[in-house]
Amino acid sequence: MNILTLIRQVPDAEARVKINSQAVDLDGTTLVMDGMDEYGVEEALRLREGGAPIEQIIALAIGPKRNEDALRTALAMGVDRAIHVETDEKFDAVTLSKVVAQVAQAENVQLILVGGQEADWDSQALGAASAERLGWPQLTWTNELKLDGGTLTGRHDVDDGNESFRAELPAVVSTQQGLNEPRYPTLPNIMKAKKKELRKDDAASYGLQNRVRTVNAEIQTRARRNTMIDGKDPQAAAARLLELLRSEAKVIA
Amino acid sequence: MILIVAEHSAGKLAKSTLEMVTAARDSGREGPVTVLVLGQNVAPIATEAAAVADQVLVADLPVLATYNAEAWAAATTQIAGEGEAHTVIIGGSRSGREFAPRVAVKLDAPYLEDATSLKANGAALQAQRYTYLARVTETVEAEGPVVVVTVKPGSFEAAAPAGEAGEQYDVELTLPASRVEVTGRSVEKSSRVALTEADVIVTGGRGVGNAENFSKYVEGLADALGAGVGATRAVVDAGWRPYAEQVGQTGKTVQPGAYIALGVSGAVQHLSGMGKSKNIIAINKDAEAPIFKVADYGIVGDINEIVPALIEASKR
Ligand SMILES: Cc1cc2nc3c(=O)[nH]c(=O)nc-3n(C[C@H](O)[C@H](O)[C@H](O)COP(=O)(O)OP(=O)(O)OC[C@H]3O[C@@H](n4cnc5c(N)ncnc54)[C@H](O)[C@@H]3O)c2cc1C
Numbered sequence: 001m002n003i004l005t006l007i008r009q010v011p012d013a014e015a016r017v018k019i020n021s022q023a024v025d026l027d028g029t030t031l032v033m034d035g036m037d038e039y040g041v042e043e044a045l046r047l048r049e050g051g052a053p054i055e056q057i058i059a060l061a062i063g064p065k066r067n068e069d070a071l072r073t074a075l076a077m078g079v080d081r082a083i084h085v086e087t088d089e090k091f092d093a094v095t096l097s098k099v100v101a102q103v104a105q106a107e108n109v110q111l112i113l114v115g116g117q118e119a120d121w122d123s124q125a126l127g128a129a130s131a132e133r134l135g136w137p138q139l140t141w142t143n144e145l146k147l148d149g150g151t152l153t154g155r156h157d158v159d160d161g162n163e164s165f166r167a168e169l170p171a172v173v174s175t176q177q178g179l180n181e182p183r184y185p186t187l188p189n190i191m192k193a194k195k196k197e198l199r200k201d202d203a204a205s206y207g208l209q210n211r212v213r214t215v216n217a218e219i220q221t222r223a224r225r226n227t228m229i230d231g232k233d234p235q236a237a238a239a240r241l242l243e244l245l246r247s248e249a250k251v252i253a
Numbered sequence: 254m255i256l257i258v259a260e261h262s263a264g265k266l267a268k269s270t271l272e273m274v275t276a277a278r279d280s281g282r283e284g285p286v287t288v289l290v291l292g293q294n295v296a297p298i299a300t301e302a303a304a305v306a307d308q309v310l311v312a313d314l315p316v317l318a319t320y321n322a323e324a325w326a327a328a329t330t331q332i333a334g335e336g337e338a339h340t341v342i343i344g345g346s347r348s349g350r351e352f353a354p355r356v357a358v359k360l361d362a363p364y365l366e367d368a369t370s371l372k373a374n375g376a377a378l379q380a381q382r383y384t385y386l387a388r389v390t391e392t393v394e395a396e397g398p399v400v401v402v403t404v405k406p407g408s409f410e411a412a413a414p415a416g417e418a419g420e421q422y423d424v425e426l427t428l429p430a431s432r433v434e435v436t437g438r439s440v441e442k443s444s445r446v447a448l449t450e451a452d453v454i455v456t457g458g459r460g461v462g463n464a465e466n467f468s469k470y471v472e473g474l475a476d477a478l479g480a481g482v483g484a485t486r487a488v489v490d491a492g493w494r495p496y497a498e499q500v501g502q503t504g505k506t507v508q509p510g511a512y513i514a515l516g517v518s519g520a521v522q523h524l525s526g527m528g529k530s531k532n533i534i535a536i537n538k539d540a541e542a543p544i545f546k547v548a549d550y551g552i553v554g555d556i557n558e559i560v561p562a563l564i565e566a567s568k569r
Binding site: 011013014017019024036092093094097116117119120121122123124125126128129131132133137138139140141153155157158159160161162163164165166167168176177178211212213214215216217218219220222224225226227228229230231232234235237238239241242244245249251252 | 262320322323326346347348350351352353354355357358359362363364365366367379382383384385386387388389390391392393394395397431432433434435436437438439440441452453478486496497502503510511520521522528529531532533534536538545546547548549550551552553554555558559561562563565566567
């Protein structure tokens, strides 16, 4: 069986995000593979290392040229090959799931791993929408996963706690913290990755039509009071803070 | 019609459902505000919903006893189709954001995810949402015979009962069985007010020192103020507190009236979960800690000295 891991190249968490002509502009921003997607790549490698009969682990990215870097990172971590559906158009997650479903079918994939919430569009929709298009079940916010034959077991978070589950492949699994600690690519593996296949696909062949328009983007700046209180005299500082919370902010009685 | 899928737990309608009713009424989209209640033994919930909605559709079925994405998506899609809904509103909870994309695909509808505002713009529906770890607010819009939306909890006022209660109708559904078997469940209960509903939250970070200090300082101050308790990932990773209390990118998103951060550095992943709080109060011994950049009130000082003084003073 084959595993597909979905990948996005996003701004480094510490990087500044800037806006240009009412849209986010990533020119000159430090970009990295999304941390949430890294859990997915790592998990695919671990399932294989744990003895599951996995022929190929394929990384898929859809988006601008910069995504190549994330795919190279995935290859260096150990995935077998990569597919880049290159497009500069900003498609919404539900539209992108069309590509995921088509690639999954063409590549004979049984398991899709995807980050629980991507750090660029703050969306949780790609995995679920892909599962629906394929007619597969999905497990979101997974922090423990085992594969035995065609049976997945594990644990994932739900609204009010967590659940242990069992499901048969094929399935879509979305990842999150706690699932694993992603490995760093080693230098020899980075060298090896250069020889691995990174196939370019034409976005036009997937019949995409954007359904959500971005009208505007703004950096959130909320004016904060920034009232600083010296803590050298703890009693005085505590009294002053409570007074401010009561009289100025009016948040406590 | 505008179709809202009710969120409820433990036999009660969730506040998020009342927020969705406000979102629907204020959106400028036309038609009756209809609440769909999915579950088993949900009569009391349907009655609560009827107090705020124009009509309530009730599917009271054993297969709906517990939530699962495939059944919820199938049920919502059937009702949206039969009722010719032009707007489907689903909660922005974990489960809501899990089954809503399936509904969008089934209905071949555009999907506006995790909206913090909603308004009609001609034939289109326009929403705001946070992106880039909640550092950017994007305005997005979509149109179609039907649009699917999830609404971020805490973004709208809860609707209050007004006028006559809406009519209730039972609905028939044919639903698929879930292909995910739940083999165990652990509900994280807290004796305190739920994080997403709390008006004041006290959160502890690694700077609190250890699990014992966390109880003493963070829970101590929370109890003195009648507040909910939150934690950073560093604290959860260290095993001092359960994951249910984690606030941030991979934890809960909260926007209380006051967020009191004790020994929290203010990493972006943490800020993405609490940066929209109305008032942020930070206590940290490092004057350069990034949390002070977003704070309304900050005390540069040691938790071990300031917090006992705060607990003492707030009891007076
Ligand atoms: C993919 C990903 C997802 C993440 N998701 C989350 C998330 O959901 N939530 C989250 O919180 N983090 C998340 N993180 C982790 C985040 O980056 C930070 O590591 C974490 O928030 C730091 O926690 P902290 O502030 O408690 O600890 P630290 O960064 O160690 O800060 C401790 C602070 O306490 C102060 N301090 C120490 N002693 C005292 C004292 N005696 N008195 C007063 N102050 C003191 C220090 O000055 C310091 O500022 C995520 C990271 C990644 C990569």
